[in-house]
Amino acid sequence: MEMTTLTTLAGIVEFAVPVLFASIGENITEKAGLINLSVNGTIILCAMGGFVVALTTSSILLGFLIGAVIGAAVAAIVAFSSITLKQSQVAIGFVLALLCRDLAYFLGAPFTNKPGVFLSKVPVPLLSDIPVVGPVFFNHSLVVYASYLFIILAYVFMFKTRPGLMLQGIGERPAAAFARGANVKALRYLYTIAGGALIGLAGPMYSLAVKIGWAGQLSGLDGIGWIALAITIFGGWNPLRVAFGAYLFGGLQQLGITLQSTTDIPIQILQAAPFPLMIFTLLLVNVGRAEWVERELAAMPEKPRKVLSKILRALRTSPPSAMGVPFENE
């Protein structure tokens, strides 16, 4: 394969990483029954925080740590407001999304465009020598390798372990989980905060590894958090399918960069390209449930109906049934 194709593919794998962590973090949060809508602001604030801390302490590890801490703290506010105070989850999440973003742009101003520290590439010995697969998957910084492990771990945890089953329980049937002795509220706090830490990690992954540096509102991070939320829906709350969505998004971003160097389409248009696609995919995964679709399908002749409903069912995703609903110990 040509060199440029390989770099493009490697770019997709890299660009998918932060969004993958954020989406799976949100996936865990929503599995537990909460919606953390602050993702967009959280990522930007953590990108700034992580960059500044890494710059001033010269410790990349501390940069990532602070990203996770900020993300967890924001999620803790969401959890407190939703679980303990039973306020609207949309309201608190949306306010935090705006507040964190503006906070990042305000506090990060003195550090704009400063040359900083970043994670360098560490090719995996032996594996990186494999033709095609090596340069695409095994010639990256550590966060990319971490993402491979993370996808598998998240999937196994969620579907193959006892705590994972309990996680599903508190999001699907909290009353039943409670009857079986689960402390629903405490677990929801735990998973919301843990999910928030993962979302927070996406910030430094950008500013210290994937889109290195901090450029204020020109960092190009505004909007990514909303896409991460959409990917969670597209992924049907399954880490494997969520990861697939993240790679699709990485592909789109990489495509934008390629097109930018070969055509004269303004960069802003390329940056916005994922959004119509996001709406389209949300339509695809949701439309199968709409009343009029069922009506139309019923009126169709046997053969196309079977094929179509099969396709719609394969695309369709449904959220954890208690998502967004506060829980009261009774």
Added chain:
Amino acid sequence: MSVEQGFGRASRLTAKSAWTNFGIRFSAILLALLFTSLILVIAKANPFEAYKSIIHGAFGSTIKFTSVVASWVPLVIATSGLLFTFTAGLWNIGMEGQIIMGSVFAVGAFRFLDDIVIAPVLVIILAYIAGAVGGIFWASLPGLMKIYGGVNEIFGGLGLNFVAKTVAIWLIFGPWKRPGVASGSGTEWIDIKYRLPYLEGTNLSLVILIIAVIIAVLTAIMLKGTHFGLRLKAIGKNDKAAYILGIPTTRYFLLAFGICGLFAGIAGAILVTSKQYSLIPDAGFGYGFLGLLVAMLVNYHPIWSSIVAVFFAALSIGNTELQYMGLNSYFAGVLQGFLVLFVVLVDGIRKQLVKKR
């Protein structure tokens, strides 16, 4: 128990809860100020100096104060529109995009009608109608997608915000680019005869102020004093129950989106004819998002939202003065964000305390 006793108790209760409500809002404001002051200290700025310069920037001169009023106009219109969707229990986060689409259609009307010989006033009116159509069109999309596609209006609206911005950018760099070289600073300015004149010595056009006041008053009347408002509220409280009681919920959802889009489109046309005079990538100036914050802050109350909008507009205008202290103008967003955050939190704490008692 006599009727009077009952009444007496009820009024005492409301008077008491009015005071508690005030106390709650007040403590939320104090907390927000405390946190923003902390942020200012982190940014190595003197909070008192900063607040003083914001007040000076908003009220220091006639020009500054009328700029605040001119900025209140689109904000109060946006907030009024959002009160309809909020009352129906809908989150119209796509407001920003709907304002942008209003601007796009208004600028388009000016470009299209420029060669036709009719009175400038007529052209302006047509441009406002075009803006309204643009806003309604863009607002109906998340509504239709919610009803017929099962897509949550939050995601539909958010996506459409970015799409609207992309359409604006495409027009600016493509079909509507300035003669010569296309530039991100916007399209060519509309002719001077289409620009609404300012009152002498001010930054404010009287026409837009009148439009805003009419819209704010109409909103309060429609939501608080008509059957339409009541039905909308019933849907917002419980749409399934409202449907069973015979309210055509689908039509009301779409109506709420439509009214919101109408106001958004008018706001977009106002921004074109009285502020920017052209189409720019950020044609919504953030008024859609700010309107959401205002509506949330006043718990979706029409009259209070007009008042709080003055405060938010003053913050946004006065805030630009901070650049002399070496700070950027994202400060307004920080203060506004903290305000809403603490109102939501403190209000939640009050509810929990009331329940426990």
